[in-house]
Amino acid sequence: xxxxxxxxxxxxxxxxxxxxxxxxxxxxxxxxxxxxxxxxxxxxxxxxxxxxxxxxxxxxxxxxxxxxxxxxxxxxxxxxxxxxxx
Numbered sequence: 001x002x003x004x005x006x007x008x009x010x011x012x013x014x015x016x017x018x019x020x021x022x023x024x025x026x027x028x029x030x031x032x033x034x035x036x037x038x039x040x041x042x043x044x045x046x047x048x049x050x051x052x053x054x055x056x057x058x059x060x061x062x063x064x065x066x067x068x069x070x071x072x073x074x075x076x077x078x079x080x081x082x083x084x085x086x
Contacts, residue, residue, distance in 0.1 A: 002030045004054075005066075012073040018081055022066070033057065 005026045009019055033053055057063050073079045 002026060002035055005030075008067075008070060012070040013077040013079070014070075014073050015080060018083075021081075021083055026066075029057075029062065 006023055009022055009026070012019065012022075014022065035053060069081070
């Protein structure tokens with residue numbers, strides 16, 4: 001899931017700095033959800049658990065917003081995000 005999100009992010013036209021910030025958000029969210037890193041799953045039935053987590057993430061509002069932002073960045077190459085919110 002994390003790998004797929006990062007591959008999708010690379011399709012965007014955000015600057016490398018913005019991509020790095022988004023990737024950091026992806027990593028934090030994946031860690032919070034208990035998603036494995038790049039190591040293959042070893043436990044029996046782990047793939048099914050990962051698929052369920054992936055589906056729950058894809059159904060989330062955060063994923064939909066991220067997907068919409070990436071799609072918009074592809075359409076508008078000069079688009080940047082403002083990370084200076086308080």
